[in-house]
Amino acid sequence: xxxxxxxxxxxxxxxxxxxxxxxxxxxxxxxxxxxxxxxxxxxxxxxxxxxxxxxxxxxxxxxxxxxxxxxxxxxxxxxxxxxxxxxxxxxxxxxxxxxxxxxxxxxxxxxxxxxxxxxxxxxxxxxxxxxxxxxxxxxxxxxxxxxxxxxxxxxxxxxxxxxxxxxxxxxxxxxxxxxxxxxxxxxxxxxxxxxxxxxxxxxxxxxxxxxxxxxxxxxxxxxxxxxxxxxxxxxxxxxxxxxxxxxxxxxxxxxxxxxxxxxxxxxxxxxxxxxxxxxxxxxxxxxxxxxxxxxxxxxxxxxxxxxxxxxxxxxxxxxxxxxxxxxxxxxxxxxxxxxxxxxxxxxx
Amino acid sequence: xxxxxxxxxxxxxxxxxxxxxxxxxxxxxxxxxxxxxxxxxxxxxxxxxxxxxxxxxxxxxxxxxxxxxxxxxxxxxxxxxxxxxxxxxxxxxxxxxxxxxxxxxxxxxxxxxxxxxxxxxxxxxxxxxxxxxxxxxxxxxxxxxxxxxxxxxxxxxxxxxxxxxxxxxxxxxxxxxxxxxxxxxxxxxxxxxxxxxxxxxxxxxxxxxxxxxxxxxxxxxxxxxxxxxxxxxxxxxxxxxxxxxxxxxxxxxxxxxxxxxxxxxxxxxxxxxxxxxxxxxxxxxxxxxxxxxxxxxxxxxxxxxxxxxxxxxxxxxxxxxxxxxxxxxxxxxxxxxxxxxxxxxxxx
Ligand SMILES: Nc1ncnc2c1ncn2[C@@H]1O[C@H](COP(=O)(O)OP(=O)(O)OP(=O)(O)O)[C@@H](O)[C@H]1O
Ligand SMILES: Nc1ncnc2c1ncn2[C@@H]1O[C@H](COP(=O)(O)OP(=O)(O)OP(=O)(O)O)[C@@H](O)[C@H]1O
Ligand SMILES: [Mg+2]
Ligand SMILES: [Mg+2]
Numbered sequence: 001x002x003x004x005x006x007x008x009x010x011x012x013x014x015x016x017x018x019x020x021x022x023x024x025x026x027x028x029x030x031x032x033x034x035x036x037x038x039x040x041x042x043x044x045x046x047x048x049x050x051x052x053x054x055x056x057x058x059x060x061x062x063x064x065x066x067x068x069x070x071x072x073x074x075x076x077x078x079x080x081x082x083x084x085x086x087x088x089x090x091x092x093x094x095x096x097x098x099x100x101x102x103x104x105x106x107x108x109x110x111x112x113x114x115x116x117x118x119x120x121x122x123x124x125x126x127x128x129x130x131x132x133x134x135x136x137x138x139x140x141x142x143x144x145x146x147x148x149x150x151x152x153x154x155x156x157x158x159x160x161x162x163x164x165x166x167x168x169x170x171x172x173x174x175x176x177x178x179x180x181x182x183x184x185x186x187x188x189x190x191x192x193x194x195x196x197x198x199x200x201x202x203x204x205x206x207x208x209x210x211x212x213x214x215x216x217x218x219x220x221x222x223x224x225x226x227x228x229x230x231x232x233x234x235x236x237x238x239x240x241x242x243x244x245x246x247x248x249x250x251x252x253x254x255x256x257x258x259x260x261x262x263x264x265x266x267x268x269x270x271x272x273x274x275x276x277x278x279x280x281x282x283x284x285x286x287x288x289x290x291x292x293x294x295x296x297x298x299x300x301x302x303x304x305x306x307x308x309x310x311x312x313x314x315x316x317x318x319x320x321x322x323x324x325x326x327x328x329x330x331x332x333x334x335x336x337x338x339x340x341x342x343x344x345x346x347x348x
Numbered sequence: 349x350x351x352x353x354x355x356x357x358x359x360x361x362x363x364x365x366x367x368x369x370x371x372x373x374x375x376x377x378x379x380x381x382x383x384x385x386x387x388x389x390x391x392x393x394x395x396x397x398x399x400x401x402x403x404x405x406x407x408x409x410x411x412x413x414x415x416x417x418x419x420x421x422x423x424x425x426x427x428x429x430x431x432x433x434x435x436x437x438x439x440x441x442x443x444x445x446x447x448x449x450x451x452x453x454x455x456x457x458x459x460x461x462x463x464x465x466x467x468x469x470x471x472x473x474x475x476x477x478x479x480x481x482x483x484x485x486x487x488x489x490x491x492x493x494x495x496x497x498x499x500x501x502x503x504x505x506x507x508x509x510x511x512x513x514x515x516x517x518x519x520x521x522x523x524x525x526x527x528x529x530x531x532x533x534x535x536x537x538x539x540x541x542x543x544x545x546x547x548x549x550x551x552x553x554x555x556x557x558x559x560x561x562x563x564x565x566x567x568x569x570x571x572x573x574x575x576x577x578x579x580x581x582x583x584x585x586x587x588x589x590x591x592x593x594x595x596x597x598x599x600x601x602x603x604x605x606x607x608x609x610x611x612x613x614x615x616x617x618x619x620x621x622x623x624x625x626x627x628x629x630x631x632x633x634x635x636x637x638x639x640x641x642x643x644x645x646x647x648x649x650x651x652x653x654x655x656x657x658x659x660x661x662x663x664x665x666x667x668x669x670x671x672x673x674x675x676x677x678x679x680x681x682x683x684x685x686x687x688x689x690x691x692x693x694x695x696x
Binding site: 230 | 553587637
């Protein structure tokens with residue numbers, strides 16, 4: 001289902017985002033180079049939709065997410081966020097004092113529900129913390145009431161309020177993390193691998209919860225993940241990153257069945273389909289992901305690309321909108337016929 | 349050699365950890381067979397006893413773990429029995445052997461090789477990959493040091509390391525995840541094992557690298573006619589690699605059968621529910637997934653009777669919580685531990 005509404009003002013628009021980390025060496029910590037963790041990233045998210053951000057380890061997903069929330073200061077670029085008051089602000093350049101009130105509208109859910117909860121705080125304090133720190137809700141009763149409501153919302157019993165995180169399972173802890181993220185009625189929730197650390201039998205519970213909350217609270221998600229089956233299940237559109245750059249952004253079905261970038265196609269053919277009758281026959285990608293500190297010339301994917309021609313090693317391709325909402329960064333985008341996910345007909 | 353005579357036969361294996369706080373029945377009556385030339389996939393969620401099962405087979409269970417019951421029959425090879433005639437083969441039960449004795453040491457490493465769950469820990473950080481490979485080859489094969497080095501390079505080449513002559517001089521921490529995993533496989537194969545055990549060999553690596561490794565293991569398995577035990581919690585990976593599947597939950601085997609039956613005609617309520625709850629690339633997007641209620645109990649609070657009963661939709665009061673089902677063949681292929689399929693005459 002393609003929920004993207006055209007001409008709608010996006011809730012978030014990221015333009016030409018860059019985040020370079022200095023590489024320092026020696027006694028004086030001289031900068032000898034840069035890790036281009038995020039390089040010229042463009043994306044947008046409409047209100048109420050879920051944008052997936054996928055790519056292999058180290059491609060810059062978390063760094064992108066953290067820049068959007070200004071947990072990291074971007075090196076360059078714009079992060080335009082439409083606030084609840086209808087104003088468009090550039091999160092990238094706002095002074096810290098003005099970022100703070102924005103935290104109410106943008107929240108993050110992290111991968112590891114075990115690491116992201118303070119073991120010495122009980123549920124009440126954990127979930128109420130953002131209200132106290134950011135909203136300044138001083139009234140204890142009001143906080144308690146709100147926490148009870150949030151716990152019910154995520155499917156936990158309010159009676160658990162006095163308990164500590166260690167008493168909960170992984171799935172329950174991720175519910176707690178979600179409850180805390182929702183404490184201030186955010187509009188954008190950035191979820192970085194929210195189900196990766198969970199047991200298989202518990203993942204579906206948390207995915208369902210996220211879908212239900214999106215419906216009920218009209219949330220907008222940026223969903224970072226490496227599990228492509230999960231991404232396909234939950235996202236309206238998906239952005240694929242490779243070594244800090246976007247290679248393709250498309251509505252989910254398009255991306256999975258009619259990928260236009262050879263790297264996306266390689267990802268799709270590598271998905272282990274949970275059906276022994278569909279064993280992927282395609283030759284998997286050779287070689288390794290290059291280091292963002294020392295990327296190849298031209299298109300970063302060219303050394304591994306089965307379709308590379310001369311121009312690919314000479315010039316970096318630009319991200320181009322080849323059809324509505326479908327962006328691809330490949331010199332040969334109009335020539336190549338690529339297959340999508342293994343064994344599934346490309347029916348639309 | 350009779351193809352259907354198992355190379356490994358685990359019978360009613362029980363491995364417990366006797367801790368001050370209580371006993372963890374990590375493996376609690378596990379049985380399965382491994383036939384030459386076959387990939388047996390052991391699948392189950394975190395903590396269900398997959399690693400402890402194979403550590404028991406290799407007799408490397410850490411203190412205070414103990415094999416308290418059961419047999420592990422291994423088709424042992426005699427002095428000159430590499431001709432595949434089966435002449436010098438005999439079944440030995442590995443359980444009564446001295447874990448550190450000569451016999452067990454020759455089984456470990458020479459006949460059964462392990463790719464451990466933490467590949468980082470398997471390599472020494474102070475020796476090169478080449479030195480470690482050479483050492484392993486010298487230990488089990490009567491060749492000269494020069495020849496051993498030659499074989500090490502050949503092994504690395506065989507597992508698809510692009511420049512093996514350079515790789516032998518590298519340290520494990522200098523390699524990418526994919527290369528390190530390949531070096532690990534080269535190490536495991538260095539002594540021509542007849543059984544290769546891979547404990548989550550692709551869990552920490554990216555999907556395109558995972559596809560490479562799965563393909564590599566498949567082709568090595570065919571070339572060497574090895575048997576492989578492949579452990580994972582990822583049902584997609586199991587569908588792609590296994591011939592035969594063992595489904596575990598809380599230390600017990602819930603269901604066994606050929607991979608096609610497990611995925612297309614699962615019988616145990618746990619297998620059925622687990623398969624339904626995973627988002628598949630084929631399933632309809634953004635629909636609520638069927639879930640399994642609750643979460644995996646803590647190992648100290650193992651439920652009475654069938655340990656899955658509190659989460660089971662087919663729960664039969666006074667049966668499933670009273671008695672423990674034992675694996676029963678339900679047709680000529682599958683075996684299931686569930687009272688839906690046999691009388692409540694199991695063990696207490
Ligand atoms: N604080 C930092 N200092 C230097 N380099 C960094 C820092 N944070 C990230 N990097 C580098 O930036 C690149 C992108 O990292 P990032 O964590 O964003 O990747 P990711 O896509 O989230 O990967 P994963 O899937 O493993 O979580 C990597 O090469 C990483 O080593
Ligand atoms: N050294 C140990 N001491 C005490 N308990 C242990 C020890 N090793 C394992 N266990 C327990 O035994 C049970 C089975 O553990 P095991 O490592 O076999 O699980 P697993 O299926 O391999 O899980 P994972 O997918 O997380 O690797 C768990 O409850 C675990 O806590
Ligand atoms: Mg990350
Ligand atoms: Mg394990």
